[in-house]
Amino acid sequence: MTVNGENRKLPGRISLSEFLMGEGFQTERIAVERNGEIVPKSSYGHTVLEEEDRLEIVNFVGGG
Amino acid sequence: MEEYTVNKSRDKRRGTEGGTGKTVTGEQLRQALLERYSPRMYEQISGGKAAVAGLGGLGSQIAVLLARAGGGELLLVDFDRVELTNLNRQVYDLSHLGMPKTEALAGILQKINPYLKIRVKQEYVTEEKAGILFQEYPILCEAFDKPEQKAMLVNTVLERCPETVIVAGSGMAGYGSANSIVTRRKMRRLYICGDGETELSEHVCLMSSRVAVCAAHQANMVLRLLLGEEEV
Numbered sequence: 001m002t003v004n005g006e007n008r009k010l011p012g013r014i015s016l017s018e019f020l021m022g023e024g025f026q027t028e029r030i031a032v033e034r035n036g037e038i039v040p041k042s043s044y045g046h047t048v049l050e051e052e053d054r055l056e057i058v059n060f061v062g063g064g
Numbered sequence: 065m066e067e068y069t070v071n072k073s074r075d076k077r078r079g080t081e082g083g084t085g086k087t088v089t090g091e092q093l094r095q096a097l098l099e100r101y102s103p104r105m106y107e108q109i110s111g112g113k114a115a116v117a118g119l120g121g122l123g124s125q126i127a128v129l130l131a132r133a134g135g136g137e138l139l140l141v142d143f144d145r146v147e148l149t150n151l152n153r154q155v156y157d158l159s160h161l162g163m164p165k166t167e168a169l170a171g172i173l174q175k176i177n178p179y180l181k182i183r184v185k186q187e188y189v190t191e192e193k194a195g196i197l198f199q200e201y202p203i204l205c206e207a208f209d210k211p212e213q214k215a216m217l218v219n220t221v222l223e224r225c226p227e228t229v230i231v232a233g234s235g236m237a238g239y240g241s242a243n244s245i246v247t248r249r250k251m252r253r254l255y256i257c258g259d260g261e262t263e264l265s266e267h268v269c270l271m272s273s274r275v276a277v278c279a280a281h282q283a284n285m286v287l288r289l290l291l292g293e294e295e296v
Contacts, residue, residue, distance in 0.1 A: 028212045029211040030215055038222040058234075060212075061235050061237075062237075063233075064122045
């Protein structure tokens with residue numbers, strides 16, 4: 001799996017929300033694209049990651 | 065919710081020159097831009113349409129830059145009013161204190177280009193509203209301050225507005241090097257400007273210069289998109 005351009009080993013069968021939690025992301029502050037498509041927040045729990053997935057995770061910080 | 069279109073009547077579009085009462089016509093303004101731009105650039109920029117969500121340090125400066133560049137139409141969205149604490153980094157002045165930011169900014173932009181088409185919405189953007197507000201805009205500048213609002217807007221617009229490209233800001237607080245602020249294309253329809261990490265907090269404040277660098281990155285990416293350049 002590729003996450004933000006880096007190769008990552010998938011730790012077994014895991015959902016996107018489990019993966020994000022394990023990485024320490026706060027889901028209300030991020031946007032995730034999977035294989036070129038935005039993943040709706042409501043799908044994080046039932047999106048099962050696959051070895052060939054390309055994830056792009058954007059984490060927003062405050063200030064504007 | 066308040067909505068109005070500035071410059072409804074053509075008669076109100078006349079700008080006056082330096083208090084002399086001399087009218088600056090649309091044609092004079094067009095010629096002034098054509099002294100700088102090629103006709104193709106002029107057409108692409110003046111035909112451009114963009115929305116700015118959040119009219120604080122980022123959004124107010126992005127809007128001014130786009131108005132100066134000769135942009136054609138801007139939608140300005142913010143629920144807030146101008147406060148004294150805003151003046152360290154936003155384009156407003158003392159005369160705007162207490163005014164809705166939408167109205168104050170529309171007034172500033174009209175003095176730069178009275179022929180710019182300005183729409184304003186004075187409201188708090190929610191998930192329900194975002195998809196409708198921005199769907200007719202090919203370009204949206206995300207200029208909110210709270211990370212949750214930024215993420216909500218970006219997620220909603222990417223999901224529900226398939227024709228809209230977002231130019232967002234993330235990471236411009238503090239007085240770190242201006243050189244760490246960059247423009248990245250993170251997704252097909254999402255560009256992010258900023259250092260990506262320096263967050264507004266109890267110990268890190270927002271400074272006019274670094275916020276302006278980020279706003280200029282966003283405005284520059286908007287102009288690049290209008291001119292047909294998709295790469296950063």
